[in-house]
Structure formats: C-alpha cells, structure tokens
Amino acid sequence: MEALDGNSAIAEAIKQIEPDVVVSYPQSPSILILEAIALFIANGEMDSEFLNVESDYSAMSTCIGVASSGGRVFTATASQGLALMHEALFIASSLRLPIVIGVTNRTLAAPINFNADHSDSMAQRDSGWIQIFSENSQEAYDNIIQAFKIAENKDVRTPVMVGIDSVVTSNLCENIHIQKNEEILEFENKSNPTYSVLDIENPKTVGSLCASDYFFEHKMNQNNGIENSRKVIKNVGKEFGDRFNRYYGYFETYELEDAEYAVILMSSSAGTAKKAVDEMRKRGEKVGLLKLRVFRPFPYKELRESLSNLKSIAVLDRVLTPGTYGGPLFIETMAALYNLDKRPLVYPYIYGLGGRDITLKHIENIFDDMKMAFDNGKGIPEIKYINLRE
Amino acid sequence: MLKKWQDLEIGGINSDSGNSIKKGLNNLEICKKPEFNPELCRNCFLCWVFCPDNAIIIENSMVTGINYDFCKGCGICITECPVTEAQKPLYIKEDKSAL
Amino acid sequence: MVVLEELTKKEDLFVSGHGLCPGCGIPIILKLVLRATTHPIVIVNATGCLQISSTRFPLTSWKLNWIHSSSGNAASTISGIETMYKVLKKKGKLQTDTEIKFLAIVGDGGTNDIGFSSLSGAIERGHDFVYLCYDNQSYANSGGQCSSASPIGTSTSTTPTGKILPGKLQYRKDITRIIAAHKLPYVAQAAPWNWEDLYTKAGKAFNIEGPAYLNVLNPCPKTWGIPSDKSIELTRIAADTCIWPLYEIDGDNNIKLNYKPENKLPVTEWLKKQDRFEHLLNIENKWIVDEIQNEVDKNWNRLIYNEKKGINN
Numbered sequence: 001m002e003a004l005d006g007n008s009a010i011a012e013a014i015k016q017i018e019p020d021v022v023v024s025y026p027q028s029p030s031i032l033i034l035e036a037i038a039l040f041i042a043n044g045e046m047d048s049e050f051l052n053v054e055s056d057y058s059a060m061s062t063c064i065g066v067a068s069s070g071g072r073v074f075t076a077t078a079s080q081g082l083a084l085m086h087e088a089l090f091i092a093s094s095l096r097l098p099i100v101i102g103v104t105n106r107t108l109a110a111p112i113n114f115n116a117d118h119s120d121s122m123a124q125r126d127s128g129w130i131q132i133f134s135e136n137s138q139e140a141y142d143n144i145i146q147a148f149k150i151a152e153n154k155d156v157r158t159p160v161m162v163g164i165d166s167v168v169t170s171n172l173c174e175n176i177h178i179q180k181n182e183e184i185l186e187f188e189n190k191s192n193p194t195y196s197v198l199d200i201e202n203p204k205t206v207g208s209l210c211a212s213d214y215f216f217e218h219k220m221n222q223n224n225g226i227e228n229s230r231k232v233i234k235n236v237g238k239e240f241g242d243r244f245n246r247y248y249g250y251f252e253t254y255e256l257e258d259a260e261y262a263v264i265l266m267s268s269s270a271g272t273a274k275k276a277v278d279e280m281r282k283r284g285e286k287v288g289l290l291k292l293r294v295f296r297p298f299p300y301k302e303l304r305e306s307l308s309n310l311k312s313i314a315v316l317d318r319v320l321t322p323g324t325y326g327g328p329l330f331i332e333t334m335a336a337l338y339n340l341d342k343r344p345l346v347y348p349y350i351y352g353l354g355g356r357d358i359t360l361k362h363i364e365n366i367f368d369d370m371k372m373a374f375d376n377g378k379g380i381p382e383i384k385y386i387n388l389r390e
Numbered sequence: 391m392l393k394k395w396q397d398l399e400i401g402g403i404n405s406d407s408g409n410s411i412k413k414g415l416n417n418l419e420i421c422k423k424p425e426f427n428p429e430l431c432r433n434c435f436l437c438w439v440f441c442p443d444n445a446i447i448i449e450n451s452m453v454t455g456i457n458y459d460f461c462k463g464c465g466i467c468i469t470e471c472p473v474t475e476a477q478k479p480l481y482i483k484e485d486k487s488a489l
Numbered sequence: 490m491v492v493l494e495e496l497t498k499k500e501d502l503f504v505s506g507h508g509l510c511p512g513c514g515i516p517i518i519l520k521l522v523l524r525a526t527t528h529p530i531v532i533v534n535a536t537g538c539l540q541i542s543s544t545r546f547p548l549t550s551w552k553l554n555w556i557h558s559s560s561g562n563a564a565s566t567i568s569g570i571e572t573m574y575k576v577l578k579k580k581g582k583l584q585t586d587t588e589i590k591f592l593a594i595v596g597d598g599g600t601n602d603i604g605f606s607s608l609s610g611a612i613e614r615g616h617d618f619v620y621l622c623y624d625n626q627s628y629a630n631s632g633g634q635c636s637s638a639s640p641i642g643t644s645t646s647t648t649p650t651g652k653i654l655p656g657k658l659q660y661r662k663d664i665t666r667i668i669a670a671h672k673l674p675y676v677a678q679a680a681p682w683n684w685e686d687l688y689t690k691a692g693k694a695f696n697i698e699g700p701a702y703l704n705v706l707n708p709c710p711k712t713w714g715i716p717s718d719k720s721i722e723l724t725r726i727a728a729d730t731c732i733w734p735l736y737e738i739d740g741d742n743n744i745k746l747n748y749k750p751e752n753k754l755p756v757t758e759w760l761k762k763q764d765r766f767e768h769l770l771n772i773e774n775k776w777i778v779d780e781i782q783n784e785v786d787k788n789w790n791r792l793i794y795n796e797k798k799g800i801n802n
Binding site (some may be wrong): 058068070 | 529531533540541544545546548549551552553554555556557558561562564565566567568569570571572573574576583584585587589606607608609610613614660770
Binding site for chain 3 (some may be wrong): 402406436462
C-alpha cells in the first residue's frame with residue numbers, strides 16, 4: 001500500500017507503462033501529473049521523451065504525431081485545456097489513434113474555478129473518445145493501466161480519456177495498491193500499430209479529404225472502433241481483476257439487487273452516495289447505487305438490465321448543460337430505458353458545480369423525495385438542483 | 391464501385407499511394423491546350439520545371455510532347471519558353487472551325 | 490550549378506491527377522523541394538489548397554507518407570512524428586537504416602495566423618524538420634480572404650474595395666523576418682521563378698540539423714487576378730521590384746541576398762498586373778502606392794546593409 005493522491009497515482013501508472021513520449025502543457029491541477037513524470041525522467045526512473053509544448057491544442061496535435069508514428073503517448077489536461085484540444089480530439093479518434101490522456105475533471109470558465117465538475121469531459125462526449133471516470137486514486141491508477149490496453153486493442157484503436165475529479169481526487173491522498181512493474185508490463189503487452197507514417201516502405205495518405213461519397217463510410221469505420229471497445233473494456237476489466245483482484249466493468253452496482261430506489265452518478269461522489277445507502281439500509285430502506293465508470297461507449301443495454309426493475313431512479317449530473325432537460329447522464333439513461341415496457345421513473349438532478357459539496361444528507365433527501373413522489377402518484381419529474389441557494 | 395464502410399482501412403487511410411495518376415482528374419477542358427513541335431525545341435526543360443501538372447513528356451532527355459490527360463491548359467509552358475515568339479515549339483493552335 | 494535535365498530524371502513523389510487550379514504555383518514548388526533530398530520524406534500538410542486538391546479519397550497524388558491533421562497544427566504534429574522517429578532510432582527499432590526527413594507544408598494562413606504558435610513552439614524546441622510555407626498572400630482555399638500575409642492595399646473578399654475603403658489597411662507580417670528572430674539554423678525566402686535558387690535552398694534546409702524554414706512566394710492566378718500563364722512571370726516581377734527579395738540566413742546569423750536586380754523596377758510594375766491591386770492605381774489611392782514603395786525600399790536597403798554588416802534582422 002502506498003499513500004498517493006490521484007495525480008500521483010496516474011503518474012505512477014505512467015512510470016510503469018513508460019510511454020514513448022509524454023507531452024506536457026500546464027493546466028491546474030493536471031500539471032501535477034506531468035511534473036511528477038518529468039521528475040521520474042530527470043531521476044532516470046523512467047525512459048520516455050518529455051516534450052514541453054506551447055498549448056493544449058499543440059499537445060493533442062503532438063500526441064497525434066506520435067501515435068500516427070506507431071508510438072505510445074500520454075498527456076494530461078483539465079478544463080480549458082481539454083476545451084482547447086477539442087478540434088484535435090476529433091482528429092485523433094477518426095484517425096483511430098490509441099492515445100491515452102488523464103483529465104482532472106474541472107469546470108469550464110466563466111467564471112474560472114479550479115474545483116471538480118464534469119463540464120470539461122462532458123463537452124467532449126461526442127468527440128469519439130472512450131471516456132472512463134474514476135472514483136478515487138486506486139481507480140485512477142487502475143483505469144490508466146487498463147486504458148492503454150483498451151485503446152491499443154487491434155479492433156478498437158480508439159483514444160481514451162480517463163477522468164478523475166479535480167482537487168477531491170487529484171490532490172487528496174489515499175492508500176492504494178501499486179502493482180509490480182513486471183506485472184504491469186506483462187498485462188500491457190503492446191501490440192504492433194495498425195499503421196505508421198514512419199513505415200517508409202509502405203507509403204500512406206493519412207487524413208484524406210472525403211466528399212459526400214465517402215465521408216459517411218469513414219465515420220462508420222470510426223464508430224466501429226468504439227463499438228468494438230464494449231467487449232474489450234469488459235474483457236480487460238475482467239483480466240485486470242483476475243490478475244490483481246480488482247474487477248472492473250462498465251459500472252459498479254452497490255446494494256442494487258433488491259433495491260426499489262437508486263441513485264446514478266459518476267466519480268468521487270460515489271463514496272458519499274455509498275455511505276448514504278448504508279445509512280438508509282440500516283433503517284430498512286430498499287435503496288441502492290449505480291456508479292457509472294464508462295460513459296463512452298454508453299452501456300445502454302447493460303443499464304437496462306440493471307435498472308428496469310426499480311421503482312424510480314435519480315440521475316445526478318455533475319454538469320449543467322444549459323437549456324436541456326437534465327444533464328447528459330440523465331438524458332442518456334432516459335433514452336436507454338424509454339423503449340422498455342416496464343421502466344422506472346427517472347429524476348434529473350444537477351449537483352456539485354465548481355466543487356460545490358454534496359453531503360450524506362443531500363443524497364438521503366433525494367431518496368426520500370423519490371419515495372414520496374412515488375407514493376403520492378407519480379407526476380412528471382422536474383430538474384432539481386442540489387445545494388444551490390435559490 | 392464505391393467501397394462499403396467495412397472495406398475501408400482503419401482510420402480511413404489510403405494505401406494506394408500516387409493513384410491519382412491512374413484514376414485522377416484528366417482531360418479537363420478548361421482552356422485551350424498547347425501544341426508541341428519537337429523540331430523547334432532546344433530541350434532547356436523550363437517548360438517541364440514550370441508545368442504544375444507534370445504534363446510535359448520527357449523521353450531520353452528530350453521533350454517529346456504533352457500529356458493531354460493532365461494538361462489543364464494554363465499556358466505557363468508557352469510563356470516561360472525562352473525561344474522567340476515566331477519560333478516557339480509550344481503554341482496554341484488557332485481553332486479555325488470556330489470562325 | 491544544378492542541371493535541369495538531371496532533375497527531370499528523378500522520381501515524381503507528387504504526381505499528376507491532382508485538382509489544383511491551372512497555373513497554380515504549389516506543384517511547381519513541390520517538384521523542386523521534393524527532389525532536393527535523396528532521403529525518404531514524411532509530410533505533414535495543413536488544411537489548405539494543396540491538402541484538399543491532392544487527397545480526395547479514394548485518390549491521392551502522394552507517393553510518400555503524408556498526414557493531415559488540421560489547419561493550425563502542422564508544426565506540432567510533425568514535432569510528435571519527429572520525436573517518435575528519434576525514440577525508435579535510440580531504441581534501435583527503426584525498420585530502415587536510411588535517415589528520414591520531415592517536411593511540414595502549410596499555406597500563409599496556417600503559418601502567419603492560426604498555426605503561428607505551433608510553428609514558433611516547434612522551432613523553439615529544435616525539432617529536426619523543414620517547414621515550407623507556400624505564401625499566396627491570402628486564404629486562397631476558402632476563396633481568397635485576407636490573411637496577415639496579405640499586403641497593404643490588397644482587395645480580398647474580406648477586405649473588399651468599396652466606395653470608402655481601399656482594400657486591406659494593414660501591412661502584412663514579415664513572417665520570414667519573424668521566424669529568423671527565433672535564431673534557427675536556416676531561414677530562406679524563395680520564389681519559383683528562380684527554380685535553381687529554390688531547389689538549392691530546399692537542399693540546404695533538408696541537410697541542416699534542426700528546424701529550417703522556407704517561405705516561398707506562391708502565385709495564385711485565381712486570387713491575384715492574373716492570367717494562369719503569367720504566374721511564374723509575376724514571381725519574377727516580385728523579385729525585380731524587391732517586393733519579394735530572395736535571401737537566406739544561416740545559423741551564424743549571416744544573411745545572404747541571392748538575387749539583386751540590375752534594374753530595380755518600381756512597385757507599380759508588380760501592382761498593375763494584378764486585379765487585386767487594380768484600384769491602387771486610381772489617383773486617390775496614390776498614397777498607398779507611395780507607402781508600399783517606401784516600405785519596399787526601406788526593407789531592401791535594410792537587407793543590403795545587414796548583408797554587408799553580417800546582421801540577421
């Protein structure tokens with residue numbers, strides 16, 4: 001066991017994976033990951049090239065260069081940095097490049113704020129990247145290690161962003177298990193790239209212009225990679241568990257089997273939610289939790305199986321998408337359930353923007369509200385905002 | 391036959407390098423295309439270097455003609471040919487049928 | 490001394506069947522640049538005329554490894570490729586013994602404007618690559634909008650000449666000079682009319698270790714408003730009026746002027762042949778022509794002075 005904050009846990013995983021190149025541009029608090037890696041390299045503890053580039057946009061573009069040359073590459077970013085990468089993220093995914101990035105999930109300006117919410121990753125939800133969210137340092141470490149294996153799978157070849165909540169996870173220490181270097185190397189087992197622009201014997205044109213006669217086919221070819229990742233994410237999570245005794249899937253369920261009411265959310269707030277479920281279970285309430293780990297590809301089929309028998313569920317989005325009926329997690333969960341004959345009522349909640357606290361009491365209140373609404377005849381759920389002065 | 395999405399390479403890359411010379415734009419009727427008279431040519435190759443479409447044919451170090459598949463009729467070869475106007479090996483033929 | 494006949498024998502790595510306009514200068518520049526090294530070349534090409542006209546799927550005019558990522562990131566994309574090349578070389582994992590050269594090809598918009606920080610950063614990091622800017626002085630691919638390489642007085646679609654405005658009101662960036670301020674191993678300005686000079690400069694750029702920058706005037710019949718057959722001639726006039734001096738600066742800051750016109754022509758010789766400057770010949774715009782002449786003279790005198798004194802900028 002080692003006491004590591006989320007940033008250091010990611011840096012530790014990268015040290016063991018030892019990518020060919022690590023690209024750096026400072027954003028808070030993800031820069032702490034890159035600073036730690038720079039120090040590992042400076043001390044001779046890992047052998048990767050470290051590039052300080054002049055913007056987040058260039059950081060992602062440099063990653064595209066490395067990955068299109070068959071290299072393994074990592075960078076970390078947050079908030080405005082991820083937003084600035086936006087254009088290049090789409091290019092990375094459509095060129096099917098297995099880039100892995102760490103994102104310390106932070107809100108987007110204005111106003112500027114350095115604390116957690118999921119605005120940055122959610123703004124990139126249609127960028128074609130696989131998106132994995134981590135609850136704590138241990139998951140941050142484990143998810144980064146699995147991310148390379150998922151991204152580099154020959155049927156997937158799709159980039160992955162691993163999120164951890166800014167400050168609460170990125171900067172707070174917890175005791176975590178670190179595997180031995182040789183265990184990680186054996187697990188990763190890097191495969192050959194699908195193509196490399198350095199393969200001069202086999203010249204290629206990468207990133208063609210496509211008119212309406214081919215563009216659609218290209219996008220479907222891209223979509224195929226992320227669709228294939230569904231199976232691979234599951235298999236990698238199982239293999240990881242078989243080797244290291246920590247199992248992963250698309251989501252984690254907590255006291256959900258016989259539950260009547262459940263909360264769905266992602267990342268660090270799951271700790272609080274589990275505690276709230278424990279407290280309510282002690283009082284005999286049939287409540288449970290579903291913590292989503294993989295937001296892209298969205299596991300709609302598996303969610304249907306896990307959620308269809310509930311009376312009602314509250315979906316807690318840690319992002320405000322202005323002008324929509326609930327956040328992205330709510331909308332996607334609703335879409336997954338709507339065509340079922342028997343489905344729970346789904347309540348949209350927005351919480352935790354810019355690092356705003358969510359407490360045990362808030363989550364208990366959500367369960368109570370859901371139960372009361374159900375008992376008093378359903379009604380149409382309206383969006384509720386947790387811990388907002390109004 | 392256009393390919394199905396399943397038949398594209400990963401990332402939509404194109405491994406058939408340089409295939410535009412076989413299947414690309416050709417026979418474009420944009421402008422009047424020049425004629426070539428080899429007897430007047432001094433083989434300075436300026437027409438070759440300044441041709442944007444690689445349409446000047448060179449065989450055994452001699453200019454032997456124009457590849458009309460690729461010539462777009464820009465006329466640079468005529469303008470840059472250093473031979474005096476009356477003796478130019480590259481010229482536009484008057485189209486008498488249009489008169 | 491380069492013999493053209495020898496160049497004709499080298500393989501075309503950028504082949505016919507592309508869709509560039511009649512009279513476009515880009516393929517002429519490429520013909521010379523791609524022949525200037527015997528090493529294999531990997532190309533990053535930013536969004537622009539060349540990229541869209543040469544890679545319309547399932548066709549491609551490229552016979553070498555070529556990648557496009559975006560309009561503003563060619564230099565950072567090539568940074569990643571060149572770094573990976575060095576990593577593989579260091580680890581002994583390269584599949585070839587031949588040294589690979591890296592070439593970024595970008596228009597003036599991608600160089601002066603949206604890709605400027607990417608280029609500046611890549612040069613500062615010292616990656617071993619050649620950056621070729623084909624400078625047609627506007628965003629020609631999207632129809633000829635004003636770029637920061639468009640000269641003062643140019644009529645473009647976003648700086649149109651109207652009843653009260655005489656086209657673009659600002660001077661263009663002197664991008665060659667700005668890049669030279671990075672103190673990199675090699676910077677040169679060239680134009681296709683002097684094919685031998687362009688070819689020689691490209692050869693030097695490939696041979697030198699570290700970043701090299703080539704700024705090449707690229708005639709654009711469509712946006713300049715010139716007959717397609719006059720495109721090479723116009724670049725010659727640009728040199729004879731000293732609008733586009735041919736020069737190079739090496740890593741020791743030595744500046745060399747590669748062409749000094751015997752009879753320096755007035756700038757009106759350059760302006761009057763192009764529709765984009767037509768309005769400048771009206772009497773009410775004479776002040777702009779005077780300003781252009783004044784700037785051209787000052788710049789030319791500076792270059793001559795710097796060459797004599799061995800000063801870079």
